[in-house]
Amino acid sequence: MNTKLIAGMSLALTMAACASVPLTNAALENARNAVRTAEADPNVSKYAALDLHTARTELDAAEAAAVARDERGIAQPAYLATQTAHLAQLKASTKANDARVAAGKADRDQIQLNARTNEVNGALLARDQAAQRADNATVARDQATQQTAALQAELDALKAKPTDRGLVLTLGDVLFDSGRAELNPGAYRNLDQLVQFLTLHAERRVEIDGYTDSVGTDSFNLDLSQRRADSVKSVLVSRGIDSARIASRGYGKDFGVASNADSGGRQLNRRVEIVIGGVDGAAVVSRSRS
Amino acid sequence: MDKTTSNLTRIAFALVATAFCVAAQARDHVAEDKIAVAKAAIEHAEQAGAPEAAPVEMASARDKLARAEKANAKHDAKPAEAWADQANIDALVAEATASQVRSSKAANEFDASLRTLRQEASRPTQPAQ
Numbered sequence: 001m002n003t004k005l006i007a008g009m010s011l012a013l014t015m016a017a018c019a020s021v022p023l024t025n026a027a028l029e030n031a032r033n034a035v036r037t038a039e040a041d042p043n044v045s046k047y048a049a050l051d052l053h054t055a056r057t058e059l060d061a062a063e064a065a066a067v068a069r070d071e072r073g074i075a076q077p078a079y080l081a082t083q084t085a086h087l088a089q090l091k092a093s094t095k096a097n098d099a100r101v102a103a104g105k106a107d108r109d110q111i112q113l114n115a116r117t118n119e120v121n122g123a124l125l126a127r128d129q130a131a132q133r134a135d136n137a138t139v140a141r142d143q144a145t146q147q148t149a150a151l152q153a154e155l156d157a158l159k160a161k162p163t164d165r166g167l168v169l170t171l172g173d174v175l176f177d178s179g180r181a182e183l184n185p186g187a188y189r190n191l192d193q194l195v196q197f198l199t200l201h202a203e204r205r206v207e208i209d210g211y212t213d214s215v216g217t218d219s220f221n222l223d224l225s226q227r228r229a230d231s232v233k234s235v236l237v238s239r240g241i242d243s244a245r246i247a248s249r250g251y252g253k254d255f256g257v258a259s260n261a262d263s264g265g266r267q268l269n270r271r272v273e274i275v276i277g278g279v280d281g282a283a284v285v286s287r288s289r290s
Numbered sequence: 291m292d293k294t295t296s297n298l299t300r301i302a303f304a305l306v307a308t309a310f311c312v313a314a315q316a317r318d319h320v321a322e323d324k325i326a327v328a329k330a331a332i333e334h335a336e337q338a339g340a341p342e343a344a345p346v347e348m349a350s351a352r353d354k355l356a357r358a359e360k361a362n363a364k365h366d367a368k369p370a371e372a373w374a375d376q377a378n379i380d381a382l383v384a385e386a387t388a389s390q391v392r393s394s395k396a397a398n399e400f401d402a403s404l405r406t407l408r409q410e411a412s413r414p415t416q417p418a419q
Contacts, residue, residue: 076372079376079379080376086383086386087386094386094394098393098397104404105400108404114411115410115411
C-alpha cells in the first residue's frame with residue numbers, strides 16, 4: 001500500500017514537474033533578445049513606445065504558450081514579437097536621426113545668422129571708422145585753416161611781407177640815431193608784436209639783417225649794420241626769446257631797396273629786416289653777397 | 291406535443307447551424323482583412339524603396355502573403371491569418387529599414403555640412419578696410 005502511494009506520488013510529482021517547466025526554443029530566445037534589446041534602447045521608449053508595447057504583448061503571449069507547453073503556439077507570437085521589436089528600433093532610429101537634423105538646422109540657422117550679423121557689424125564698423133577718419137581729417141583741416149588764418153592775422157599786425165627767404169618784417173632807421181647802433185626807446189614798443197609772435201611760435205627761427213646806405217666806407221657800413229642787427233637781437237633775447245633761435249647778420253650797403261642818389265632813397269636803405277623762418281624750425285637762409 | 295417538440299428541436303438545430311456558418315464566415319473575413327492589410331503594407335513598402343534597402347524582408351513578406359492567400363483559398367482560416375500577420379510585419383520592417391537608411395544618410399550628410407559651416411564661421415573674418 002505504501003509502495004503504491006509512493007509510486008503514485010512520484011508519478012504525480014514528475015507530471016507536475018514536467019508541466020511546470022516551460023518550453024523554450026530558438027524562436028522564443030530570439031524574441032526575448034529582440035525585446036530586451038529594444039527595451040534597453042532609450043530612443044525606443046522615447047520615439048516608438050507603442051510598437052515596443054506591441055512587441056512586449058506578443059512576447060508575453062509566446063511566454064504563456066511556453067508555460068502551457070504549447071509548442072505550436074509559441075512560434076507565431078515569438079516571430080511577431082521579434083519583428084515588432086526590430087520595427088520599434090528602426091522607427092526610433094529614424095526619428096532620432098530626424099530630430100538630430102531638426103536640432104542641427106536650428107544650430108545652422110543660428111550660425112548663419114551670427115555670420116551675417118558679424119558681416120553687417122563689420123561693414124557698420126568700417127563705415128563708422130571711415131566716417132571718423134573723415135571727421136578727423138575735417139577737424140585737422142579746420143584747425144590748419146584756423147592756424148593759418150590766425151598766423152596771417154598776426155603777420156598782418158607785424159606788416160610782414162612774404163619773400164623767398166620767409167616772411168620779412170622791416171624796421172626803418174628811425175629806430176636808430178644816425179651812425180649809432182642803440183635802439184631808440186620808441187623801437188621797443190614796435191618790437192613788442194614780434195616778441196609776442198615769436199613767443200607764440202616757439203618753433204620758428206629768425207634772422208635779423210642790418211643794412212645801410214652807401215655813405216661811408218664799406219667796412220664802417222658792414223660793422224654798423226652788424227651792430228644794429230645785434231642790438232635788435234639783444235632786445236629780443238632780453239624779452240625771453242632763446243638766442244639760439246636768432247641769427248644776426250650785417251650786410252652793409254648791399255641789397256639796397258632804393259636809390260642812394262637822394263636822401264629819401266638812402267633813408268629806405270638804412271634799415272633792419274627781420275626774416276621769420278618756416279614752421280619746420282629750419283634756420284633762415286642768409287643772403288650771399290654778390 | 292411530440293410534434294411541437296420535434297419542431298422546436300428542428301428550429302434550434304437550424305439556428306445553431308446558422309450560427310456556425312456565420313462564425314466560419316467571420317473567421318474567413320478576419321483572414322481576408324489581414325491579407326488585405328498585408329497587401330497594402332507590401333505595396334506601401336515597395337513605393338518607399340524597401341526592395342532596395344531590405345530585399346530579404348520584402349521577399350519574405352511576398353512569400354508569406356502568397357502562403358496566406360493559398361491557405362485562405364482552402365478556407366484554412368488560422369494559417370491564413372498567421373501568414374498574413376507575418377507578411378504584414380515583414381513588410382513594415384522592410385519599409386522601416388528603408389526609412390532608417392535614408393534618415394541615417396541624411397543626418398550624416400547634414401552633420402558634415404554643419405561641421406563645414408562651423409569651421410567657416412570660426413575662421414576669423416578679414417577686418418573690413
